[in-house]
Amino acid sequence: MTTALKDRITKLTPEERKLLWARAEQRVLQRNKSSQKPDYQQLVAYVKAKQDFNLEALKSSLRAKVPEYMVPAQWVKMEEFPLLPNGKVNKKALRNERPLDKEEHKAKPEAREPKNDVEKKLLAIWKEVLQLPNIDVADNFFEIGGDSILSIQVIAKARAAGIDLEPKQLFEHQNVEKLANYMASEDQRTEEAISQLHLKHLVSIVPNGSKPPLFCLHSGGTHFFFYNLFGKQLKNDRPVFALQASPHEGELVLHESVNAMAKDFIADIKQVKPHGPYHFISYCYNTAIGVEVCRQLEQKGEQANLIIADTMADYLSLFDASQTPRRAKAFLGRFAKNPVKTVSNFVKGKFIRPLRERLKTNDVTGSEKIVQELHLNHIEIYRSYHWQPIKSPVNLLLTEKKQEEFNTKVVASWEKMTTGNLHVQPTLGHHDRLFLEGTVVETAKNVDDLMDRYESKNLQDNR
Structure with a gap:
């Protein structure tokens, strides 16, 4: 690395460095996907010794004299070097020799079983990246063939599996057992650390867990409290957070x-979880926030999974002036069937309920006034939001409706809003009770399944 390049990297902000690392991960994974042969290089040492030698002692001695990246990743013991007719070493033939590390792992006794889910995931990733069938949880990553390039693959696959692993952590805790223990201790410190952060919008429901977190977006500008019961029903090891438009x-x-709200939300999210993938659940009038948060994260190179709870995209478009002929036709159809009820509902909807709302607006004080102000502001910015498709997948929880054609419109609205995949997940209950006692267990089960489905596909895509 040149001095000029080192100077440029030193001047980068922490966020810029993380983005640079993420891009490097993507490039390595893309190159490896397009080729059957690994697109990286390793330092290999071919040793011809007069007598048997202790490989670990030799590595330790070398590490005391040179940096880690100069220590060979593989060692091959040679009886004689293969030669060409001209007397030079036949380097092509050297590649067929089996490294000592590979021989040791082939012959070593069966490794210990992982003790927990994090160890199990890390061990599977190490075996895949290092192409070793038998790895012990105490084996040092860099002593069994790992290097800085392979570590990028490990980190990328760990993140895809829901383990928020940083390069520094892998270099400081170089075996599966120590790394998993460190991650567990990090979880124990997470709740205290979150409480010390300067967060305006993010509220912790379930602070700890190794899986990618779920962020629950407020409904109508303020309400998120009903997510508390929902968060407790989700599978263990899943952090759950709520996002509020404003602290009260x-x-x-x-x-x-x-757009401004989404930007502020992401600033809080990044303090708690610097890297994706992220899960978001949107409900009622916060679907615009869900779409915009995913869009802005996409622009940062992050991955997001948007779960919509039984809500149409751009719901207010149903009341747009362009929909007047359709509404008039529907009104006449209802009037023909039951004129008295139709006129009564029209008067209530157009005059009586709005009047009651205005009267309530004038009477409220204190916290109710704050809630109302936030709600009215949210409706205003929702109304002016410019809806555009996102690349992120959308998962739509959908309850049965009396008018089946309404669900057809809901699905169609989200088909327009994603260039990725749209998955419709039927769920029991009524729209208004999805997160309440009696229905919340079913809702949580379906959301768990959707998140597991996304993570499984994400892991496959990163292989």
Whole structure:
């Protein structure tokens, strides 16, 4: 690495360095996918010794004198070097020799079983990357063939499997057992660390877990409390957070746009979880926020999975002026069947309920006033949001409706909103009770299945 390049990297911000690392991961994985042969190089030592030698002692001696990257990743013991007719070493023939590390692992006794889910995942990743069938949880990654290039693959696959692994952690804890123990101790410190962060919008429901977190977006500008029961019903080892438009204490935050709200949400999210993949669940009027958060994360090179709870995209478009002929036709159809009920519902919807809402607006004070102000602001920015398709997959939880054609419109609205995959997941219950007692268990089960499905596909794509 040149001095000029070192200087440039030193001047990068932490976020820019993380983005640079993420791009490097993607390039390595893309190159390896397009070729049957691994697209990386390793330092290999071919040793001809007068007598048997202790490989570990030789490595330790070498590490005391040179940096880690100069220590050979593989060692081959030679009786004689193969020669060409001109007397030079036949380097092509050397490649057929089996490294000592491979021989040792082929012959070593059966390795210990992993003690927990994190060890199990890490061990499977190490075996895949190092192409070794028998690895012990105490084996040092860099002593059994690992190097800095392979470590990028390990980190990328670990993140795809829901383990938020950093390069520094792998270099400091070089075997599966120590690395898993470190991750467990990190989980224990997470709750305390989150409480010390300066977070305006993020609230912890279930702070710990090794899986990618689920972020629950507020409904209608403020409400997220109903997610508390839902979060407790999800599988263990899944961190769950809620995002509120504004804290109710202190200065009120009224965003001028959906884009600005999404930007603030991501700033909080990144403090808790610097890298994806991320899961989001949107409900009612916060679907625009869900779409925009995913869009902005996509622009940062992150992966996101958007789960929609029984809600149409751009719901207010149903009341747009362009829909007047359709609404008039539907009104006349209802009037023909039951004129008294139709007129009564029309008067209530157009005059009585709006009047009651205005009267309530004038009477509320304190916390109710804050909730109302946040809700009205959210409807305003929702109305002005410019809806555009995202690349992220969308998973749609869908309840049965009395009017089946309405669900057809809901599905069609989301087909327009993603260039990725749209998966429709039928779920029991009524829209208003998805996160309440009696229905929440079914909702949590379906959301768990959707997240597992996404992570499984993500892991396959990264192989």
